[in-house]
Amino acid sequence: MTELFINGVSVVLPKDFSVQVKRENSFVTKNGEYTYDITLPLTNPINAELYKNINRLNNLQRLETKRSAVLVADNRVYCNGTEVITGWSESTVSIQVASGNSELNYFIGSDLLISSLDMKTTVPEWGDMEHITKTYPDIDYCLAPVVNRTAGYCINRWAYGKPTLEDTYALQADDSYWFPQPFLCAFVKEVMRAIGYDLQVNQIEDTIFKSLFICHVEETCKWNELLPGWTVKDFFEEIEKMFNAVFVVDNRNRTARLMIKPSYYAGSKSVHVLQVEDVYEAEIEESEEDVNEMASANVRYKMPDSTYYRLRCLPDDFSKKVKREVIPEGFEAGETDLMARIQKWFSDSGHQKKDVIYTDIANDKEFIYRGRSFNEGWSDFDPINEFKPLERENADSDVELGMVPVELAFYDLYSYVGNDKNRPIKVTIPVIDSSGTKVDENGESITNVLEQIENWTAAEDESQGNLYLAFYIGLVQYEPLTSGRYDFPLAFTDTYTWTQSYKYWPTNTIGATLALKTLNKQFYEGQYDIDFDKAIKIQTHDPNVYDTRSVFEIRNKRYICKDMEFTLDISGRKGAWTGTFYPIRISDTEADARWILTDGKWRDGGVWLDNGRWLDD
Numbered sequence: 001m002t003e004l005f006i007n008g009v010s011v012v013l014p015k016d017f018s019v020q021v022k023r024e025n026s027f028v029t030k031n032g033e034y035t036y037d038i039t040l041p042l043t044n045p046i047n048a049e050l051y052k053n054i055n056r057l058n059n060l061q062r063l064e065t066k067r068s069a070v071l072v073a074d075n076r077v078y079c080n081g082t083e084v085i086t087g088w089s090e091s092t093v094s095i096q097v098a099s100g101n102s103e104l105n106y107f108i109g110s111d112l113l114i115s116s117l118d119m120k121t122t123v124p125e126w127g128d129m130e131h132i133t134k135t136y137p138d139i140d141y142c143l144a145p146v147v148n149r150t151a152g153y154c155i156n157r158w159a160y161g162k163p164t165l166e167d168t169y170a171l172q173a174d175d176s177y178w179f180p181q182p183f184l185c186a187f188v189k190e191v192m193r194a195i196g197y198d199l200q201v202n203q204i205e206d207t208i209f210k211s212l213f214i215c216h217v218e219e220t221c222k223w224n225e226l227l228p229g230w231t232v233k234d235f236f237e238e239i240e241k242m243f244n245a246v247f248v249v250d251n252r253n254r255t256a257r258l259m260i261k262p263s264y265y266a267g268s269k270s271v272h273v274l275q276v277e278d279v280y281e282a283e284i285e286e287s288e289e290d291v292n293e294m295a296s297a298n299v300r301y302k303m304p305d306s307t308y309y310r311l312r313c314l315p316d317d318f319s320k321k322v323k324r325e326v327i328p329e330g331f332e333a334g335e336t337d338l339m340a341r342i343q344k345w346f347s348d349s350g351h352q353k354k355d356v357i358y359t360d361i362a363n364d365k366e367f368i369y370r371g372r373s374f375n376e377g378w379s380d381f382d383p384i385n386e387f388k389p390l391e392r393e394n395a396d397s398d399v400e401l402g403m404v405p406v407e408l409a410f411y412d413l414y415s416y417v418g419n420d421k422n423r424p425i426k427v428t429i430p431v432i433d434s435s436g437t438k439v440d441e442n443g444e445s446i447t448n449v450l451e452q453i454e455n456w457t458a459a460e461d462e463s464q465g466n467l468y469l470a471f472y473i474g475l476v477q478y479e480p481l482t483s484g485r486y487d488f489p490l491a492f493t494d495t496y497t498w499t500q501s502y503k504y505w506p507t508n509t510i511g512a513t514l515a516l517k518t519l520n521k522q523f524y525e526g527q528y529d530i531d532f533d534k535a536i537k538i539q540t541h542d543p544n545v546y547d548t549r550s551v552f553e554i555r556n557k558r559y560i561c562k563d564m565e566f567t568l569d570i571s572g573r574k575g576a577w578t579g580t581f582y583p584i585r586i587s588d589t590e591a592d593a594r595w596i597l598t599d600g601k602w603r604d605g606g607v608w609l610d611n612g613r614w615l616d617d
Contacts, residue, residue: 001074002568004038004097006083007067012044017570021071021078024563025548026248027264028582036071036079036097043091054088069097074572076545080252099251112232117194119224124156124178131180132158132489133474136210140190141180142472144491147411147431148217154429155179155217158489159414180221184212184469188239190223191232192256197249201257204243207522208471208510215406215430215468215491229464238402238467244294244523248549261294262526265551265560265586272553275541279555282537282580294524297397299516300389301404304466308407313387322357329361339496342367346380357384364517386494390516390524405493405514406430406468413488430470430491469493471512529585530560536583539576552581560584 004011019036042048071079081099088094124131124143131143143156155177182190185205192199204210216226227235239258240246246264248257303309314322327345335341342360345351346369351358358367366385387405409431412424470491477487492508494515538554546552548561559581566577 001572002570003072005068005070005072006050006095009046009050011040011050012046013570014039014041015570017568018574019071019568021566021568022563023078023548023565025561026246027259027261027549027560028562030246036099037086037094038097039092039094041092042088047093051085051088051093054085054093069095069099071097071568073566073568074543077252078545078566078568082251112195114191114227114230114232114235115224117191117224117232119190119194119222121222122180123221124180135472135474136183136185136213137205139183140186141182142213142489143178144181144213144215144470144472144489145411145413145429146181146215146217146406146491147409147429148434149431150434151217153177154411155219156181157413177219179216179219180223181213181215181472182223182226183210183472184214185210187214187223187226188258191235194224195232197254197256199258200255201259203245203258203260203263208512209243209522211471211473211510211512212469213472213491215432215470217432217434227465227467230467234402234464235467241294241399242401242403242519242523260523262523262528265528265549268549268551269547270551270553270558271544271546273538273540273542273546274544276538276554277541277576278539279536282535293397294399295527296392296395297399298389298391298395299399299401299520299524301387301516302400302402303387303404306407308409309404311382311384312405313389314385319385319388323353323355324357324359325351325353327358327360327362327367331362338363338365342381352380383494383496386513386515388516390520403467403469406432406470406491408470408491408493425488427488427490430468432468469514471508471510471514473508473510473512476508528560531583534583535562535580537578537580539578541576551584551586554581558584558586 002013002017004013017038019038021036040047040051042051042054067083069079069081069083070077079097079099081097084096084098086094086096122141128143131139131141135142143158145154145156145158147154156179157177185202188202189199214226218226218228220226236247243260244262245258245260248259250256301313303313310318327342332341332344335344345358346367352369352371354369354371356368358369359365360367365383366388367381368384369381371380407430408428410426411429411431413427413429414424470493472489472491474489475487476490492512494513495508495511536554536559545566546561546564548564550561552559552561562580562582564577564579567574
């Protein structure tokens, strides 16, 4: 028997009811599950009451929208989602049941702005040490200093002082504006909550990239106003691209998981498909998306056009023409400090060419010699091309990432001794260009009415700005060339940054970098061995309804599922169901990894003990 529950009410289905239910694996496609078109009769009192006599011209009752919809056949749930009314006539109403990732995509669509969501508001307080010393997941946002270059001020501007003869460092607030800088993982979770889902698993949190935060200069404490012009769909798609991940939605429990593709099947359940009556080769449509896109694509950031970003990612035509030399791999091989090693290279006058890019073979980093200049720091050299494109031989596509490393530039932060402000110490912190306040040629704000009318422009819809990222790791220690030590809250985009008047180049302690080769190693490489060119289609009478994210054993071979399709009529499931599968080469232990209760992590290998626990060898 087949039943459809709308808002908990079992509706009356037509006698000729029939629907094709298709379930898809989010690892292969973005749908997960489909939307289903169903036509219901309004000639019975149950449906007429449920739909408030929607077919009557004089009906004034307001019909509730986005109600829950559950499709059940033979006591098994085939679809759990949301109802969408698409039309009606004198005797029928047409609805769609949106479920799984399809439901998420349907209601998010391409026009649901993050600014329209009901998200949290966080108001930082003076002396809020927790949000300057800690990092995610202990806190959801930090108070890292960020400069609004256009408006000409710094938000979250901290200053630190060293009490006399004390080893502790007292925090003091300078003149500043205080606005939260949310961690990226916390922002993803909050967006999910705002659209009605609980993000229970985010595998990015198990990597160093959990320390990424969103840099902004928006003068607001409301999280929904931090990314003007960004839709939820665009934001999620950028997350999936950058981290080679996929959102997996469970409508039954209104939960979601963000899974990195190379570990998508970690701890997945293995199932044996019964009563298989037919197996044949399936035709592959060329339009199907490439699930290994990031592992086989050329990848680059969508950088703003400025000198800073051209230095961080050299223009293609310039990169091909510029002179190059290499720093041999064996040079100062015993030196453990990278920057000290490179400094020794440039101490040789023969390596002080300003028209050459030097590539360090040992770590694939590039440098230029610029000469000693106090205004630009003590170093004789600068890193260059840190965020160069990731290029592959025989790449089958080009991917551009819309979330980019923030610009870092010198800015004055102050130190204190007692209540006396010392000279400014130049450090590198995020700098963002914004629309700012409209000013005239003399730098004065435009207040004259005639000038306002002359310069008036029609209001525009929200336009999508850049989304800037940086790592925040708490306080970073600096030792000036003079005596003393100071701790400042700084952001990083690469392994090293620099400050003026300080020793060498401060290193972030977690080695965090947004270099694409690091993203490649962390998220793009290590894909599963899946043969997407040899899909099979099966027909089976197996009575179970399997999770599409399982590893399937079919006639003694392992597969992953692309989709399953069932036919339901008024009596229940009708006939055999079909499925499309891809062969996968995966070990027994990886396919059947168990949950470790002691630390809550998955293991790829181990032994099954009699006491019901799965432990590593």
